[in-house]
Amino acid sequence: MEKLIYQLRKCELFGEISEGETESLLICLEVSKKSFEKKQIVFAEGERSDSFGIVLSGQVQVKKIDFYGNRNILAMIGEGGLFGETFAFSKQKTLPFSVSCANDCEALFVDHHKLASMCAKACPYHNTLILNMLGIIADKNIFLNERLELVAKRTTKEKLLAFLYAESKRAGSSCFAINLNRQELADYLSVERSAMSAEISKLRNEGIIKSDKNNFCLLKKSEPFGL
Amino acid sequence: MEKLIYQLRKCELFGEISEGETESLLICLEVSKKSFEKKQIVFAEGERSDSFGIVLSGQVQVKKIDFYGNRNILAMIGEGGLFGETFAFSKQKTLPFSVSCANDCEALFVDHHKLASMCAKACPYHNTLILNMLGIIADKNIFLNERLELVAKRTTKEKLLAFLYAESKRAGSSCFAINLNRQELADYLSVERSAMSAEISKLRNEGIIKSDKNNFCLLKKSEPFGL
DNA sequence: AAATATCTGTTGGTTTTCCAACAAAGGAAG
DNA sequence: CTTCCTTTGTTGGAAAACCAACAGATATTT
Numbered sequence: 029m030e031k032l033i034y035q036l037r038k039c040e041l042f043g044e045i046s047e048g049e050t051e052s053l054l055i056c057l058e059v060s061k062k063s064f065e066k067k068q069i070v071f072a073e074g075e076r077s078d079s080f081g082i083v084l085s086g087q088v089q090v091k092k093i094d095f096y097g098n099r100n101i102l103a104m105i106g107e108g109g110l111f112g113e114t115f116a117f118s119k120q121k122t123l124p125f126s127v128s129c130a131n132d133c134e135a136l137f138v139d140h141h142k143l144a145s146m147c148a149k150a151c152p153y154h155n156t157l158i159l160n161m162l163g164i165i166a167d168k169n170i171f172l173n174e175r176l177e178l179v180a181k182r183t184t185k186e187k188l189l190a191f192l193y194a195e196s197k198r199a200g201s202s203c204f205a206i207n208l209n210r211q212e213l214a215d216y217l218s219v220e221r222s223a224m225s226a227e228i229s230k231l232r233n234e235g236i237i238k239s240d241k242n243n244f245c246l247l248k249k250s251e252p253f254g255l
Numbered sequence: 256m257e258k259l260i261y262q263l264r265k266c267e268l269f270g271e272i273s274e275g276e277t278e279s280l281l282i283c284l285e286v287s288k289k290s291f292e293k294k295q296i297v298f299a300e301g302e303r304s305d306s307f308g309i310v311l312s313g314q315v316q317v318k319k320i321d322f323y324g325n326r327n328i329l330a331m332i333g334e335g336g337l338f339g340e341t342f343a344f345s346k347q348k349t350l351p352f353s354v355s356c357a358n359d360c361e362a363l364f365v366d367h368h369k370l371a372s373m374c375a376k377a378c379p380y381h382n383t384l385i386l387n388m389l390g391i392i393a394d395k396n397i398f399l400n401e402r403l404e405l406v407a408k409r410t411t412k413e414k415l416l417a418f419l420y421a422e423s424k425r426a427g428s429s430c431f432a433i434n435l436n437r438q439e440l441a442d443y444l445s446v447e448r449s450a451m452s453a454e455i456s457k458l459r460n461e462g463i464i465k466s467d468k469n470n471f472c473l474l475k476k477s478e479p480f481g482l
Numbered sequence: 483a484a485a486t487a488t489c490t491g492t493t494g495g496t497t498t499t500c501c502a503a504c505a506a507a508g509g510a511a512g
Numbered sequence: 513c514t515t516c517c518t519t520t521g522t523t524g525g526a527a528a529a530c531c532a533a534c535a536g537a538t539a540t541t542t
Contacts, residue, residue, distance in 0.1 A: 100407045117393040165392050166344040172399035179406050180327045180445040216406040
């Protein structure tokens with residue numbers, strides 16, 4: 029329990045709630061913790077789930093394979109992140125995507141009926157919990173907007189540069205490592221792997237980036253890279 | 256006021272709240288109503304807004320022009336729909352897109368501080384209002400996921416068919432009209448207009464669809480059209 | 483009604499992506 | 513170390529998208 033509370037400090041859902049209060053909330057919510065191995069499926073597409081998950085360790089990927097066989101990586105969720113939470117508060121209850129583990133990971137599952145029914149009780153933290161959830165979903169909304177903007181770009185080059193620029197910004201440095209392999213990156217950008225590899229080489233030859241395996245450096249920092 | 260209450264019946268935000276209660280809420284929230292002409296800008300990109308909008312009549316479009324000059328239409332919001340609401344509950348406060356009118360329209364503006372600060376008061380409808388907002392944002396989240404899936408498709412044909420199929424489903428009929436002109440549709444699908452026009456002709460010649468101006472019919476209903 | 487502006491479909495030429503195949507590099511397992 | 517498997521980069525041909533330009537249709541203005 030100690031460890032769990034510690035892990036949850038990264039989770040916004042329990043923001044503004046003390047550790048002691050969090051502990052009693054967890055009991056009240058009857059949460060359950062599960063461990064998964066790399067590549068294991070947490071939620072399968074089309075499944076109906078009564079609970080959403082919180083990543084405690086490792087990283088999960090939200091994926092969808094479309095009719096034409098193209099795999100799309102919709103999001104990567106790291107420690108403290110939520111997945112499947114949208115369906116706790118929407119009418120739609122079947123998952124339109126699958127969630128699987130990028131590496132060995134642990135997740136905490138919360139039944140959303142419990143979370144919602146808490147509203148009826150006069151629980152002192154309930155209000156904070158709901159507002160936190162609102163903030164999380166709102167932020168995910170913004171993330172999806174940015175994601176949409178990225179995928180809407182017309183060429184592989186534009187997508188790559190926009191992605192690298194965003195990663196650089198996130199890392200706070202012009203040099204950074206990414207945690208996707210080439211195929212995953214292609215699926216994230218919705219482009220073809222080999223063409224993307226070729227484009228990376230081209231950008232390197234043109235002196236726009238430096239790259240070695242999963243390490244990238246953006247040169248020519250003055251350029252806005254489309255952002 | 257009568258009319259306003261009537262118009263708001265389509266708005267989920269006031270779901271489960273009686274008309275009388277809605278009326279007092281509106282006063283409490285100090286909402287303001289504004290009218291706009293076709294093509295007029297409601298929110299400009301980069302703006303900081305303290306309020307979100309509810310479409311009372313007409314339709315607004317959420318757009319973004321990227322670095323390369325491509326216009327992307329992110330969403331169309333009809334009567335009863337909300338726009339800019341995400342920023343009421345997120346840390347990010349500047350709008351990453353602009354909102355403009357597809358035709359003459361009216362919108363109601365709600366200051367999100369007022370909505371949030373109501374939480375402090377013991378207002379009887381506040382809880383319902385917040386949960387409604389949660390549902391709306393969650394649904395928008397799902398919409399964005401679907402949108403992402405659409406834009407991630409690789410070819411103009413796939414995008415078109417997915418779009419038409421979704422519209423058909425929404426209309427509840429294999430024949431339906433769309434409220435976007437060709438350029439707008441292209442911007443919505445993130446493709447090039449002329450290529451898209453050509454693709455529409457091709458689909459028509461192949462007997463997959465029937466189309467005349469903004470009216471479309473999906474033939475060959477047995478095909479899943481990638482969905 | 484005439485003139486003007488906007489929207490739509492069509493068509494070449496160019497660029498880019500997609501696809502399939504393969505070879506080199508790296509890791510994991512025996 | 514060797515073998516097997518996965519990942520990555522490269523390349524050439526096919527397909528598709530992009531772009532610009534234009535003409536016919538439709539809408540709007542004068």
